[in-house]
Amino acid sequence: MNVGDFIIMDSAIKRLESTFPLSQKIHFPTHERITRVGFKRQKEISLNFLCGTNCLNSSMLIHRQWNIGLINSLLMKKVITLGVGWGNYQQHPDTYTSLLLRRMLSANHLHSVRDSYTESQLKKAGVKNVINTSCPTMWDLTEQHCAQIPTSKAENVVFTLTDYRQDYDKDLTLIQALKESYQDVYFWVQGSQDYEYFKTFGRHLDGIKVIPANLSDFDKILLSSLSLDYIGTRLHAGIRALQKMRRSIIISVDNRAEEKRKDFNLTVIPRNLTVSEYVDIFNQHVELQLTIPFSAINEWKAQFD
Template identity: 70%
Template sequence: MFFDNASSKIGILNTSICSMNIGDFIIMDSAYKQISKLFPQSQKVHFPTHERITRVGMKRQKEISANILCGTNCLNSSMLLHRQWNVDLYNAFFMKEVITLGVGWTNYQDKPGSYTSFLLRHILSKTHMHSVRDSYTEKLLKSAGITNIVNTACATMWDLTEDHCAQIVPKKSKDVIFTLTDYRKDYAKDLILIEALKKSYDDVYFWVQGSQDYEYFQSFGCLINGIKVIPANLSDFDYVLENVPSIDYVGTRLHAGIRALQKLRRSIIISVDNRAEEKRKDFNLHVIPRDLCVDEYVSIFNEEHDTNISLPLKSIELWKSQFE
């Protein structure tokens, strides 16, 4: 049972702590906004997900009512070996129950193994509804024996309402800010993308979202001459989105694209993994394939396209209503 008052405490499993991917900060910004609306009076106690909760954290776990795990691709089919969410059976034994908010599955994988299924069944709440970011994650969690699930999309998308999206200009802007992905490198394909961007836009900005994005960007040599580099801070990305008069987002970083939509900028996301592709299928996010030629990119950039996000509003309200 959740109580929202000055003496209540909720654990926030914060995926941005110790993260070198600014996408996690975009997720947490939106997740924390939603949690603060649901529990305005409760104290929020933050715990890391990229490293294990240790002695002091375990002491704090005794004082909270439950944990909310905030987004990102923290689940996978072999959590004994791959710990995007760094939790094991020892941690799970001492932690209060976990309720998920917009969590996702890492890559397309086989069904979860016995260890992962046992761990998730033990640590995830059996009485509360869990929120996942797409139907693929819902399918994999159900195969682990967890059925109290609703597909709500990621919390970063919850404010992309019909009225909000109607304010996003469908025509190509004068300038563009783009991203690359350090752990999904494809030099030949990304070279074509950069060529197409320089051919299509007046000013081209590159935002460094991940820890090795800038080094990868530099590998393109003279092709990047004239491109303006934006540092690896969310505030710097926001500043460009909010202050450059006419700018689009294009790139392989999913949450950079969603952040652009939050800031009322036209966004074209290039699919490099299951996350963007599943959001395209479920919610009509504007996602395009990566294997295009320069002319195909240029043609897409010049097309008008309305932003029509299909939000699962009933599922979002169902997840929220359990805390009323």
């Protein structure tokens, strides 16, 4: 339902393939319960890796983004995390969540999380063997890579909105600023209801070109010869743009972008700006000086040598 999951999994699979080049990889869905066939496969595998963002929260009996229960801890091999994150800013993990995570997550491996907030929440749940590696989507954003990304404003822009973080007035301000600042404006549909929300802006959308909800279509415009920036509220669309050497400005709508700004110096700006404030930022040079924790990344990978 969210093409951002494909951006995350594209990078996660790349990490696992390079770490375990000779091993077969089997995929189990996190949003659905594992079936009888899945539990049978669990007897045949060596390790489980939980990949992706927003898998964890403080009340996992109620909110099952990772759709497991205590029975899974009896029938599944132990789990190692790769770039997982905590869904929102929340209270301490409750007793059930703490018990579930301690039973599910391996005590003999280091767990990779996307930010220091998730690291802190897991440790509060009693899972101490955790390191902050950033999201695997960022592992290739080296100093050499980032040096090739333009710092000045492009002629055109592709932007995103977020269907589950709607704010009509603030998003209208963004659209007006984009149309004022760029020659051609493109909208990429990342989430299942993004286009329905986009259409509510009616006449304000005149001249905006829509890119379909496929990662291949988004990659196509990012890899095109267009002079192009990315600006929007979708975090992983912004990181995908960086992967493809595009100047990227992410607008914060939740804890994921904020934590990446604080931990890794990702270019993230607030959402409550005026048109003129947005335009001023768009016209500024964006010097990308990321602080990716490569030593922690190497430590996580080295445990499988």
